[in-house]
Amino acid sequence: MPIYTYPLIYAICILIGFLNYRKFSHNIYLKFFLYFLIYTFFSEVIGSYLGLYLKVNNNFVYNTWPIVNFLFLSILFLTKIESKKKRLIIKFLIISFSIITLINVLFFSNYIDHLLLNNGILAKFLVVLLVIIYFLEILESDKVINIKNSMFFWIGLGVFLY
Numbered sequence: 082m083p084i085y086t087y088p089l090i091y092a093i094c095i096l097i098g099f100l101n102y103r104k105f106s107h108n109i110y111l112k113f114f115l116y117f118l119i120y121t122f123f124s125e126v127i128g129s130y131l132g133l134y135l136k137v138n139n140n141f142v143y144n145t146w147p148i149v150n151f152l153f154l155s156i157l158f159l160t161k162i163e164s165k166k167k168r169l170i171i172k173f174l175i176i177s178f179s180i181i182t183l184i185n186v187l188f189f190s191n192y193i194d195h196l197l198l199n200n201g202i203l204a205k206f207l208v209v210l211l212v213i214i215y216f217l218e219i220l221e222s223d224k225v226i227n228i229k230n231s232m233f234f235w236i237g238l239g240v241f242l243y
Contacts, residue, residue: 085129087125088122088125088126088129091118091121091122091125092122094118095115095118095119095122098115098118099115102115105232108232110157110160110233111232111233113153113157114157114236117149117153120149121146121150124142124143124145124146127139127142128142128143138193138194140192140193140194140195140196140197141192141193143196143201144192144196144197144200144201147197147200147201147204147205148182148200148204150204150208151178151204151207151208152175152178152179154208154211154240155171155174155175155178155207155208155211156175157233157236158171158211158212158214158215158233158237159171159172159175161215161218161233162214162215162218163218163222164218164221167214167217167218170214171211171214174207174210174211178203178204178207181200181203182197182200185197185199185200208240209241212237212238212240212241213241215233215237216237216241219231219234
């Protein structure tokens with residue numbers, strides 16, 4: 082049963098997203114976030130199915146997700162950052178992560194056969210850093226007044242807690 086926990090959570094989030102689609106349909110980035118949840122759901126389902134039922138190597142599925150997750154979330158939060166210095170930091174993180182991942186895949190690890198654990202840890206650490214940068218941006222602006230109505234705040238909080 083624990084194997085189905087994440088797909089079930091993602092399925093519930095996707096269902097809630099579709100039920101409330103009209104509330105955020107005006108924002109392209111929130112629409113993309115819903116599509117990202119769908120991608121994440123299928124990654125979990127496919128990874129579980131390949132590993133548990135077909136008994137084949139599923140590392141490529143679980144190696145791809147942290148890369149897509151970091152790049153998607155960094156671009157998502159980059160759209161909400163107005164400070165040029167913070168935007169530059171996020172762009173630097175995107176480029177650095179991309180170069181480190183490329184070097185790791187090309188020279189040190191087998192993308193298909195081995196789990197890129199260090200890459201996943203780095204991606205998660207950088208996502209936490211991105212969310213902190215986003216929270217600092219909110220705290221330094223007037224957006225903090227209406228924070229409870231901001232979908233991006235709740236997404237950031239969820240990502241940070243995850």
